[in-house]
Amino acid sequence: MEKTNNFSRVQILLGLLFLAFVILGFRLFKIQVLEHQQWDSMASGIQSQKSIISPNRGEIYTRLGSDTAPLVLNETIYTIFADPQQIVGAQEVFDKVRGVVGDKFEASLEQLGDKSSQYVVLARNLLNVEKNRIKELDLDGVGVQRGSRRFYPEAAMLAQTLGFVNRDGVGQYGVEGEFDEILKGKPGLLTGMTDVSGTFLPTSQYYTRIPSEDGASIVLSFDRNIQYAAEKILADGLKNVNATTGSIIVMDPQDGSVKAMSSLPSYSPADYGKVENANLFLNPIVSNPFEPGSVTKVFTTAAAIDTNVVSKDTTFFNSGCVKIYEDEICNVERKVDGQNLTMTDVLRHSLNTGVVFQLEQMGGGAINDRAKNVLYNYFHDKFRFDELTGIEQTPEPTGQLTAPNSDEAWDIRYANMTFGQGFTTTMIEMATAFCALVNGGTYYQPHLLYGRLDDNGRVAKQEPQVVAKDVVKSTTSDTIRQMMHEARGKKDSEDSGHFVGSKSGTAQIYDAATGKYSEENYIGTHIGFGADAAGQAKYVIMVRVDDSRAGGYAGTIAAGPIFTSMSNWIISYEGITK
Amino acid sequence: MTAKRLSFTPTRHQNNSMFTRGQNLTSFEARGKIGPVFSVILIVGLIAVLSVMYLFQITKSTSYSYVLDSIETEKAELLAESEDLRNENARLQSAQATANSNVAASMTTPATIEQVN
Structure with missing residues (x-):
């Protein structure tokens, strides 16, 4: 008997089609409903992006x-x-x-x-x-x-x-x-x-x-024209003495702002990638501690006057050398040996024996614990030679000062400290302390930031900060300015007839390898101020020359002319009265 | 097939069993009928038109994105040009450029200087 076919081909086709739709429907249901979250996040991941x-x-x-x-x-x-x-x-x-x-x-x-x-x-x-x-x-x-x-x-x-x-x-x-x-x-x-x-x-x-x-956007305290002049004067000054390394800083002693700051050798910030020696990225004025040498005599003298152990006209007998146990400290300039000299002469002739005399006076006539404590109090607590200034530059290392209670607080060390050896400081530390010394005794926070620029181009000025008042008495400050002016010994014409005072220093460089001071390499420094007709200090300049080849005293021969050029330029630029 | 027309004169309070409240007084019968195939085609056509309109709207919306992007790019380029001009101006007014300028070169040192203050 022949088997009959119960379904027509159309019905089979329809059945298959229906089955396909059921499968498709189930698949869609699964994707759109059951797996909605997964597919949605996958799609979002492809289509949506994030951009900073x-x-x-x-x-x-x-x-x-x-x-x-x-x-x-x-x-x-x-x-x-x-x-x-x-x-x-x-x-x-x-x-x-x-x-x-x-x-x-x-x-x-x-x-x-x-x-x-x-x-x-x-x-x-x-x-x-x-x-x-x-x-x-x-x-x-x-x-x-x-x-x-x-x-x-x-x-x-x-x-x-x-x-x-x-x-x-x-x-x-x-x-x-x-x-x-x-x-x-x-x-x-x-x-x-x-x-x-x-x-x-x-x-x-x-x-x-x-x-x-x-x-x-920020505005720095530098004056572009003073900065330009400082860079040019420094470059010319170094060239004149065949030197390659030096620094200059110009500050406003009345608020601690830095008006100019430059060091050589330097680099171009647009091509920083081409710099081979990373030390060039550091600002030597802030980052390079050194033994400041005879410019320190101004601070020692200020401490002695401020503690009333000497006055401007106090005299002492200059024997040329002074013996401290086995060691002997002598003056570099010997022309004035064997004379009674004033404290102003001490600065004028940069007499080591004179500042050692001042130290002895702090101790009542001898270098003792009292003398050391007084000197340390001024150098550490008041002038802050080994304290961070907090200027907006990094890194800022501190100088090193030996405390009186240290095992190394020998008499000879403290005697050396009076003329700038046996301790280190940075240019910014010394220039800031000098500002306090000549402005009446107020230690301002040294700073580079003048203010922030708002959207309308106006400057929201940042007020200067006082770190300490009465670092020295105002009378001491007046006396020191006068002494420095007299000690500078320049003809009026050389300073455009203005009230300018300065002190030079020529420091031997300590060689760690030999444990001795070099007889060949010196750091020449020069620090000073310029004042207006009323005697108020208007600017402070500090210069340092590291590798003068000109011979003589680097502080006078190399750094001195740079100071004088800069000083005269500022007097002219700012129209300082006389 | 023609529609029946009835004459009717409405009067108030008429009590006629043929016309009661809420009943339509006229009826309409279309002259032609739409078959099922035509209806399907019509619906599909309408859906197609709506889809095209939807796509057009979406595309138009997306095209605004490109217009915005183009404006943003143009704005950035104009700002860059403005920045270039400002930078060039700053360079020309720099201390070095000023010192090296012809004006500076032609300046002379005065014989005497007198400050008034």
């Missing part, structure tokens, strides 16, 4: 009279890249782009022909003009990325003070390092759907934009 919005870094300005002048600005730069999978004709891209960017072209023809790669950098650090010329070429597979870097309109001015910003956008050394937190700003965030090329679609769902906050 880089803030503009704050800019740095300096003062220019009552105005401001830019020191560090931002500059938009471009990186040109190619996608070898999209470019049409590697040779054409190679020739045309290289024709525009010249030496900046950094890709090879092989790299452009490598179809396994999708990103080859053709040139970096291009300016807007060059970027536009590349875009005009209209080359397929060639793209542009925008970036930013620092621009220095004053070139290498203040390089060691400013520091630089590295490739990661982080401030390094100097002001850039110290103020990185306020200069860098806060990055923003862009999230949302993108198209296949990665372009954000602001009209799409989930688009959010948290704007970046630009860094604050």
Whole structure:
């Protein structure tokens, strides 16, 4: 018997179709309902992107009279890249782009022909003009990325003070390092759907934009013109004595602000990557402790006068040398041996025996614990020779001063300390203390920040901070200014007829290898002030020359002329009265 | 097929069993009928038109994104150009440039200086 077929072909087809729909429906149900979360997040992961919005870094300005002048600005730069999978004709891209960017072209023809790669950098650090010329070429597979870097309109001015910003956008050394937190700003965030090329679609769902906050711009206390003059005068001064290494600092003693600060050798912050010796990144005025030498005699004399153990006109017998146990301290200048001399003469002839005499007077006639405590009190507590000043520069090491209760607080050490040997300090520590000495006795926090620039271009000035008052009596300050003016011994014409006082120092360099002071290498220093008609100190200058080849006393021969040139320049520039 | 027309004169308080409150007094019968196939085509057509309109709207919305992106790019380029000009201005007014300028080169040292204050 023949078996009958119960289903027609159409019914079978319909059945299969129905089954397919059921499977499809189930599959859709599974994807859209049961696995909704998983697929939704997967889709979002592909379509939605996040992008960091880089803030503009704050800019740095300096003062220019009552105005401001830019020191560090931002500059938009471009990186040109190619996608070898999209470019049409590697040779054409190679020739045309290289024709525009010249030496900046950094890709090879092989790299452009490598179809396994999708990103080859053709040139970096291009300016807007060059970027536009590349875009005009209209080359397929060639793209542009925008970036930013620092621009220095004053070139290498203040390089060691400013520091630089590295490739990661982080401030390094100097002001850039110290103020990185306020200069860098806060990055923003862009999230949302993108198209296949990665372009954000602001009209799409989930688009959010948290704007970046630009860094604050700051104004430094330097006066651009004084700074320019200081750099030039220092360079010329070093050249005159065949020296290569030296520093100069100009401060306002009435508020502790730094008006100029320069050291040589230096570098160009725009080319920081080419610097081979990392020590060049340090600011020697802040970071390089040294034995200051005879400029210290001003401070020893101030301490002696302030404690009333001597006066300006106190005399002592200058025997030329003084014996301290086995050691003997002698003067460098022997022309005035065997004479009764005043304390002003001590400064004028830079007599070591004179300041040792002052130390003895602090101890009631001998170098004893009392004398050491008095001197240490002034050097440590009042002049803060071994304390961090807190100036906005890093690193700032402290000087080293031997406390009276130390095992090494020998009499000879304390005798040496009176004329600047046996302890170390930095130029900023000494110049700041000197400001207090000549301004009436107020120790101001030395600072580089004048204020912050607001959105309207106005400067929110930062008030100077007083660290200590009555470092010395105001009468002591008056006396010291007068003594330094007399001791300077310059003709009026040399100081433009102004009330200027200074003291030089020529310090031997201690050689750790031999344990002795070198007879060949000296550090020449010069510190002083200029005052107006009322006798108020208007500026303080300190100069240091490390490797003078001119012979004689480096403090006088090498550093002295730099001080005088700078002093006269400021008198003229600021119109200081006489 | 023709529709019946009835003559009717409404009067108040009329009590006629043919016409009671709430009943339509006229009726309409279409001259032609839409078949099921045509209805399906019509619905599909309408859905297609709506889809096209939806797609058009979405595309238009997305195109605004590109307009915005283009404006943002243009703005960034203008800012960059402005920045370049400002930087060049700063460079030209720098102390070094000023010192090396022709104006500075042509300056002479005065024979005497007198300060008034």
